[in-house]
Amino acid sequence: MVVCGDDALAVRLAAELHDVYRERVTLVVPATDGAGGGSGAVMGRARVSALLGRVSAAVIRPSAGSAPAADDTTGGGIRMPIGEMSADEPTEEVLLRAGVAHATALALVYDDDETNLRGALAARRLNPQLRLVIRHYNRRLGEHLAQLLDQAAAVALPGLDPTTLDASTTVLSDADTAAPALAATAVAGTRKVVQADGLLLRAVERTPPASGEIADPGLCTLALLSSTVNDPAGAEGSDSSGSQGPQLLPDDQEVGAATGRGTVVLETVAHTGRSLPPRRLARRSAPLAEIFSRRLRLSLLGVAIAVFGLALALWRTTDHHVLHAAYLTLLDLFAIGDPAVDEPVPRQTIQLVSGLVGLALLPILIAGALQAFGAFRGSTNLPRPPRGLSGHVVLLGLGKIGSRVLERLREMDIPVVCVEEDPEARGIPLARRLQVPVVLGDVTQEDVLESAKIHRARALLALTSEDATNLEAALYARGIKPDLRVALRLYDDDFATVVYRTLRAAHPEALTRSRSVSTLAAPAFASAMMGRQILGAIPVERKVLLFAALDVAGFPQFHGRTVAEASRPGAWRVLALDTAEPADRQPDLTAFRSESGRPQPAGLLWDLHPGYVLRAEDRVVVAATRRGLAELLGRGGSGPR
Structure with missing residues (x-):
């Protein structure tokens, strides 16, 4: 390579x-x-x-x-x-x-x-x-x-x-390859994920079940953890005397016979909180509180009191009817009444004061009109977060990385509120098309994050291009909600490590992840170099499990065998069957796009019957060890083991 x-x-x-x-x-x-x-x-x-x-x-x-x-x-x-x-x-x-x-x-x-x-x-x-x-x-x-x-x-x-x-x-691109891991960090708190069929799959370590309890196997059990993984005297994955190392891809009998050992199971990354329908994810109408702000309402109230006082004074000092006095006051206020040249002094004085009040009213009316126009325009183009929204993900930055992450989060039906300073950012049209609420403003300002309802959010993804901005926003969000799950995009690897350790020490009860795009993108580039059939790799202690999509026709270990016979414990295991038509299949098992442009899943069947006989036209997803995959691909000692 x-x-x-x-x-x-x-x-x-x-x-x-x-x-x-x-x-x-x-x-x-x-x-x-x-x-x-x-x-x-x-x-x-x-x-x-x-x-x-x-x-x-x-x-x-x-x-x-x-x-x-x-x-x-x-x-x-x-x-x-x-x-x-x-x-x-x-x-x-x-x-x-x-x-x-x-x-x-x-x-x-x-x-x-x-x-x-x-x-x-x-x-x-x-x-x-x-x-x-x-x-x-x-x-x-x-x-x-x-x-x-x-x-x-x-x-x-x-x-x-x-x-x-x-x-x-x-x-x-870095953005496309880093987006799945960032989305998984926001939802599941881990980047040990594999992308297949438009899904995100993660490997989850589970402690040994208590006596009488039945452990959830997830999609399948990938490994039995080493006997020293939970032992304070032993190192994780150590091969010390008397210890039993991790056992990759065990069969069902070995899983049932293993007692007191943790497991690694395969699960789908999905949103477990309350999901909102698209029409409720964002509100389209501009509320009166935005059209008539508090300052505007106070200014109009002051002008109304002044007009009422002037009309009352004119009524008391002249013989006019109260309604006629109010009418004359409004004419003087808008400078469209006749000059009171031959009128009594009180009338002339009230007219002059009314003119001054009218001069003060003019900028207030202009400001109100501009504010109402801006509120209506914002509500038409960019939806606002709905009242009562909770359990959502706050996404800071709609640039190259943020746009890709937003796509992945919405594909998983996860509520998102975006914060962006630049109204012309590349992700703004995407957010408008997906009906995702957007708050325009500087993320370092306190009221901006509060407008995104950070106090009721599930996670914060700080993905702007400025490390200092991401860190400042994360620290402020932690001040509002100490247990908030936070993931930061940081360019420098050393800085990311320092930030992670500091935030973990300051908030040990909260989940913190600091990621550089290069670290997140490298596994996807490596998988592509190994061939499009390689979907990814997930570490298990000191060993690695590889995931691949293979056509049955090219492998005698699969063709004509049942799923149970095609799996070899400790080497490889058939996980899923691709039910998509051969003409619609993608080499790397990604979701393909229909004529309308919307992503369509390839259609993986995960609960395969052990007696299903694999045919030549089938394609399967397998998990394998390095040696097992090298044997399947016929690479001998030159390939991954």
Whole structure:
């Protein structure tokens, strides 16, 4: 595997491939020694080495034209370090030095779309069978790019089917890949999730049930935790004398026979609180309190009292009827009455005072009209949070990341209230189309979060592009509701770690998560590099479970066998069956879009009967260990174990 990039995502991706999938990795990064503190900044050599030192093994530098040494991934073997080389751009010469001509997959994750495009075109010429994973911000252009590169592979190798997995091109963006984990953090408090069929699946650790209790198996039991996981004297996943390590993918008999051991079960991430119908999620009408604010009402009351006093004074000082006196006062107030030149002095004095009051009334009327216009316009374009809303998620920021997270939360029917300072933000049209309440204003202002009903919210997702803004909003929200679930988007990994530890120490009873986009996006990029059939990975203590979507026709271990016979305890297990028509299936098992543009689920059947016989046209979702998946894919010792 070859990873080329210029920011933290490249380092995280290389570590994910090396540590989770046990792949041989060469990392190509610029030689710049700058610190790189902002989005899009080039990472320095010292920063890259420091990150690699924390997330993976030691760094070696291969010589020009050489390939990394073999990776001994046999049980307890020595793990090969990540190869690193310096290059500013992925030119043909650089790619050849990195070993792209003989590599399985290449990831181009530069912060610049044009750089990734040039590198992808050069790599496809060097190796038509190379699996490409490209970071691209422009969605539509990325789709065209993927089609172009797959067609180039088909032209270079006439016998190659462009839809095969070995020469696939996958275009991803940080926002799309980080959104599922951020949405899961808001709902379930974890980012150990796998995306399939438009669903989010999470692995949940459960303590051993008390005697007489029946544990909920969820969708299925993925693992039995080690016997020392709840023992204060033992380390998690340790192999100390007399302890029993984690047991992956046990069969039903082993689960029933295990006593006193925790389990890891697979569940769907869903909203468990009260869901509101779309028509009640946001109110469309502008309330009178917004059209006639408190200041406007007080000003109008003052003017009304002045007019009443002037009319009363005119009635008492002249022979006019009370109604006629009021009429004359209003004419004087609006400067449309005749001048009282030949009138008595009291009448002239009252007319002058009425004119002055009229001058004060004019700006009040203009302000009221503008405020009413703004209230009606806001209620027409952006819905407001409904009265009595509770258990919702407050989403700060409707930029690139926030828009994707908003889509995922609404797909799971989770009530959301958005807060955005810029009325022209890219997520505003999406919120308007989804009928999601939006509060326009600076999130650091107290009344803005209060307008979003933060005191009754379930979780806060601070996803603006400014770390300081996210942190300030989280601290203020915690001051209002100490037990609020908070997830912050922070660019710098070190800063995210410090913030997490500090907030956890200050509020131990509340759930706090600080995430960098690179950390959240790396697993999805790594899964794409392993092939579109790989859905993701979930750690279980010191081991890893991989999830994949496989066509039964290509695997003799499945074809013609029942679900029970096709599963091998400790190696792989058939979890679900894809019921979608073969023509509608997506290679990575994502939800496909109908003609109307709305996402349609692929249709996974999770409660499979053990006696169901798998046919050649079927596609199944399996959970497997590294060794089990390598055996299924026929990769022997070169693949993940």
